[in-house]
Amino acid sequence: MLLFYAPDLCPxxxxxxxxxxxxxxxxxxxxxxxxxxxxxxxxxxxxxxIVAADPRRCRVEVVDRKTEFEPLPYRLTxxxxxxxxxxxxxxxxxxxxxVGVTEFVPLETARSERHVFKPERAAKVIxxxxxxxxxxxxxxxxxxxPFAAFVTTPFAGRRLIAHCGTALSPAGKxxxxxxxxxxxxxxxxxxxxxxxxxxxxxxxxxxxxxEISLGSQRLRTETAAITATVMVSVxxxxxxxxxxxxxx
Amino acid sequence: MLLFYAPDLCPxxxxxxxxxxxxxxxxxxxxxxxxxxxxxxxxxxxxxxIVAADPRRCRVEVVDRKTEFEPLPYRLTxxxxxxxxxxxxxxxxxxxxxVGVTEFVPLETARSERHVFKPERAAKVIxxxxxxxxxxxxxxxxxxxPFAAFVTTPFAGRRLIAHCGTALSPAGKxxxxxxxxxxxxxxxxxxxxxxxxxxxxxxxxxxxxxEISLGSQRLRTETAAITATVMVSVxxxxxxxxxxxxxx
Numbered sequence: 473m474l475l476f477y478a479p480d481l482c483p484x485x486x487x488x489x490x491x492x493x494x495x496x497x498x499x500x501x502x503x504x505x506x507x508x509x510x511x512x513x514x515x516x517x518x519x520x521x522i523v524a525a526d527p528r529r530c531r532v533e534v535v536d537r538k539t540e541f542e543p544l545p546y547r548l549t550x551x552x553x554x555x556x557x558x559x560x561x562x563x564x565x566x567x568x569x570x571v572g573v574t575e576f577v578p579l580e581t582a583r584s585e586r587h588v589f590k591p592e593r594a595a596k597v598i599x600x601x602x603x604x605x606x607x608x609x610x611x612x613x614x615x616x617x618p619f620a621a622f623v624t625t626p627f628a629g630r631r632l633i634a635h636c637g638t639a640l641s642p643a644g645k646x647x648x649x650x651x652x653x654x655x656x657x658x659x660x661x662x663x664x665x666x667x668x669x670x671x672x673x674x675x676x677x678x679x680x681x682x683e684i685s686l687g688s689q690r691l692r693t694e695t696a697a698i699t700a701t702v703m704v705s706v707x708x709x710x711x712x713x714x715x716x717x718x719x720x
Numbered sequence: 721m722l723l724f725y726a727p728d729l730c731p732x733x734x735x736x737x738x739x740x741x742x743x744x745x746x747x748x749x750x751x752x753x754x755x756x757x758x759x760x761x762x763x764x765x766x767x768x769x770i771v772a773a774d775p776r777r778c779r780v781e782v783v784d785r786k787t788e789f790e791p792l793p794y795r796l797t798x799x800x801x802x803x804x805x806x807x808x809x810x811x812x813x814x815x816x817x818x819v820g821v822t823e824f825v826p827l828e829t830a831r832s833e834r835h836v837f838k839p840e841r842a843a844k845v846i847x848x849x850x851x852x853x854x855x856x857x858x859x860x861x862x863x864x865x866p867f868a869a870f871v872t873t874p875f876a877g878r879r880l881i882a883h884c885g886t887a888l889s890p891a892g893k894x895x896x897x898x899x900x901x902x903x904x905x906x907x908x909x910x911x912x913x914x915x916x917x918x919x920x921x922x923x924x925x926x927x928x929x930x931e932i933s934l935g936s937q938r939l940r941t942e943t944a945a946i947t948a949t950v951m952v953s954v955x956x957x958x959x960x961x962x963x964x965x966x967x968x
Contacts, residue, residue, distance in 0.1 A: 572937055
């Protein structure tokens, strides 16, 4: 299945951009009548047929559509301080998109080693991962957000902050995988290489965040972030026990 | 804490190689009397003191040692088909070393897109990740191993094969996170971009492997591999609930 991202698609027809047209016609060697899939990134999957196999302006027509195609059974916002090395953060965006995230918030923190965040490349990585993993929902990417602005914005769901320092709350730190409940709407904060400052943890606690641990291993920022993403996915995955077909 | 890898260390003294000496003296600006840590990668952590701050041949003397320093509470062998793009496989090796793996087996499979595996770079990545995440146990990296050779080698622990096709066993596929037990000695097989061939799955089943699923998301080889690694880590992690210090 070949999936393209068409946020501005309005049926019955759509013209792929030059890059996608080239991929479709020159690389994949598709031609008139062949099927491709498009998504608006908002949950609708369109099955389309190529009606003009133009390598620069490939036109397709919608055959049918599925709305709410394979939605995640949870909402997860990963608010992560971009790593000093941009590639590491982009790896996280790619992997987390595959595993399942609804929103990415690049956090500007007291100890951040990177204070400029270029969303263009990051957006490309997310789109490519969405297409590659055949998802109809595209995670939302926010602009670089100051830590205080994020944590002081009211939020109804679970708010969790992962840090390596001593617990500051009477409740203390809980292991993330043990503290999650299925189908929660979750925000998880992951700090920069130098961790969150104690003042930041304190501010988060004042605004409804709970302290979590990701276990005893020392993890890089992006490793901690993908580890947390997998834990949320696990807690929300019904055991899809697939019996084998009958063996005659 | 600064950790170096010294597999050939024999107390009381050790001389760091040129690269590590430079890092110690020129980059970190350490000098005589300063402390560094060394590990043999087999579980022993040595606390050492610099006795000759030579930027090319830095000599240290062992102050004390801890044996069996923070061992993993499980044994995990990740047998994974190297990805077409070497960086993606190396990214997995780095992340999995941080999260916790005991052995890496690069698998040569029927549908592998890469049939040459250069262990030198991979070994460097593993060593760097071990040092960076302050581990005293270095995951063992095996040479590229033919699929049949690996699965037909007897193994006493749990044997699990992840694949995307229809289940072939009467037991069917179970979700990995639900099928694991704590403290098991586990082997997990992750296939190449084109998945394992049905004949490979069948051969594995004949040799004690159980079929597993990693959930409903479509994951790249290296994403599937790190996801499985995190699941094993989660099942083996006692909830380290850290109460806060008393609040007077």
